[in-house]
Amino acid sequence: MNEDWMLYEVFIRARSGLEHKHVGSLHAADARMALEHARDTYTRRQEGVSIWVVRSSEILASDPAEADALFEPARDKVYRHPTFYAIPEEVKNL
Amino acid sequence: MYTQALDAPQPPSAPTDERERLERFQARIDADEKIEPKDWMPEAYRQTLIRQIAQHAHSEIVGMLPEGNWITRAPSLRRKSVLIAKVQDEGGHGMYLYSAAETLGVARGELVAQLLIGRAKYSSIFNYPTLTWADIGTIGWLVDGAAIMNQIPLCRCSYGPYARAMVRICKEESFHQRQGYEIMLTLAGGSAEQRAMAQDALNRWWWPSLMMFGPSDTDSKHTAQSMRWKIKRFTNDELRQRFIDATVPQAEYLGLMVPDPELRWDETTGHYVHGPIDWSEFHAVLKGDGPCNRERLAARRAAHEAGRWVREAAAAYAEKQAASARDAQAG
Numbered sequence: 001m002n003e004d005w006m007l008y009e010v011f012i013r014a015r016s017g018l019e020h021k022h023v024g025s026l027h028a029a030d031a032r033m034a035l036e037h038a039r040d041t042y043t044r045r046q047e048g049v050s051i052w053v054v055r056s057s058e059i060l061a062s063d064p065a066e067a068d069a070l071f072e073p074a075r076d077k078v079y080r081h082p083t084f085y086a087i088p089e090e091v092k093n094l
Numbered sequence: 095m096y097t098q099a100l101d102a103p104q105p106p107s108a109p110t111d112e113r114e115r116l117e118r119f120q121a122r123i124d125a126d127e128k129i130e131p132k133d134w135m136p137e138a139y140r141q142t143l144i145r146q147i148a149q150h151a152h153s154e155i156v157g158m159l160p161e162g163n164w165i166t167r168a169p170s171l172r173r174k175s176v177l178i179a180k181v182q183d184e185g186g187h188g189m190y191l192y193s194a195a196e197t198l199g200v201a202r203g204e205l206v207a208q209l210l211i212g213r214a215k216y217s218s219i220f221n222y223p224t225l226t227w228a229d230i231g232t233i234g235w236l237v238d239g240a241a242i243m244n245q246i247p248l249c250r251c252s253y254g255p256y257a258r259a260m261v262r263i264c265k266e267e268s269f270h271q272r273q274g275y276e277i278m279l280t281l282a283g284g285s286a287e288q289r290a291m292a293q294d295a296l297n298r299w300w301w302p303s304l305m306m307f308g309p310s311d312t313d314s315k316h317t318a319q320s321m322r323w324k325i326k327r328f329t330n331d332e333l334r335q336r337f338i339d340a341t342v343p344q345a346e347y348l349g350l351m352v353p354d355p356e357l358r359w360d361e362t363t364g365h366y367v368h369g370p371i372d373w374s375e376f377h378a379v380l381k382g383d384g385p386c387n388r389e390r391l392a393a394r395r396a397a398h399e400a401g402r403w404v405r406e407a408a409a410a411y412a413e414k415q416a417a418s419a420r421d422a423q424a425g
Contacts, residue, residue, distance in 0.1 A: 003203055003405070004201055004202050004203045005405075005408075005409065007196070024190060024193050024258075024259070025193045025196070026189060026193065027202060029405075029408040029409050029411065029412035030408075030411075030412035030415060030416070033408060033412070040182075040186075041186050041189050041190075044179075044182065044183065044186060044266075045266070061132065063132065064130070064132050064133045064134070065134070
């Protein structure tokens with residue numbers, strides 16, 4: 001049996017100036033109820049100043065099995081990091 | 095935490111593939127990597143976690159009942175506000191945990207149904223009655239204290255969503271324990287009658303609190319595998335010992351007597367030694383024959399049924415709103 005309401009993912013901005021961060025999920029009949037439940041479930045101690053909710057089924061996630069194919073190509077491109085370049089110590093402000 | 099809709103079924107694999115996968119999985123665990131919802135995991139790991147997290151969630155939800163019993167009779171407005179906040183937290187903890195369990199591909203409705211038909215287990219401690227106000231103090235002090243002891247290592251559990259839920263829960267649980275001890279301090283410093291009430295509550299809750307850590311290591315079936323998977327970090331007896339070592343001095347400060355005539359401090363080991371635990375009581379309560387098992391389940395079922403019309407009305411309202419939004423768009 002499954003009469004569960006839809007699943008929503010909850011994102012909270014802890015303070016203005018910070019990004020919204022995923023904190024968990026909950027069930028709700030609609031988006032507005034999801035916001036209300038998110039407030040009661042995830043911000044009982046002033047954990048946030050702003051809430052986003054999004055239907056879990058709307059999220060497209062990458063497949064962990066393809067993680068290598070996705071992220072491996074970046075591994076040998078160390079020249080994208082500043083430490084790749086040797087600069088004499090006496091040269092300042094670089 | 096992702097929806098179960100995203101969790102595609104594992105493709106069937108050859109046995110050698112399976113062995114390799116298992117080895118790779120164990121290597122990730124050994125390297126202290128976290129396992130996340132969509133990662134490959136052995137079916138037994140998944141089932142163990144579903145069982146443990148669901149039991150944990152049910153415990154939070156059923157745990158609201160013995161304390162909810164005292165909300166209307168809390169001795170002051172301050173105590174009442176605190177107790178309401180605590181019971182609300184327990185409900186919230188149940189929600190975090192059901193969410194974590196759902197990432198493993200089980201529906202919440204299914205977990206709740208298992209609880210309501212009496213097929214799911216929850217912590218034996220919540221099948222004891224709360225007879226006096228001192229029981230509320232003792233629950234916060236001992237029961238939440240034991241829960242914290244159990245839960246702090248779970249913050250490092252190998253399964254990411256469970257570990258994250260536990261971090262959140264542990265942060266909130268500390269207030270529960272302290273407010274409980276504060277109630278005990280007040281009673282212990284009160285009239286002779288209040289001190290007797292505090293002692294009586296300790297007498298009744300001490301042994302059931304020790305049983306919260308589960309059977310002794312020699313009888314615990316799941317411990318070894320759970321420790322290999324880093325779902326569990328310490329054995330039942332290790333955690334129980336830590337709890338006793340932490341709690342006995344707290345009882346002494348209150349001027350209360352721990353109801354164990356064999357309890358003594360062992361100079362050489364630096365630990366307390368306790369008397370034998372009556373495991374027949376533990377197994378009876380777990381099997382459903384504790385003082386309040388039937389009452390607790392009846393209360394959960396009644397609450398579930400009483401809320402049915404609310405759930406149906408909310409679903410109908412959402413459907414109606416969605417339909418009129420569709421019409422507006424079409425028009």
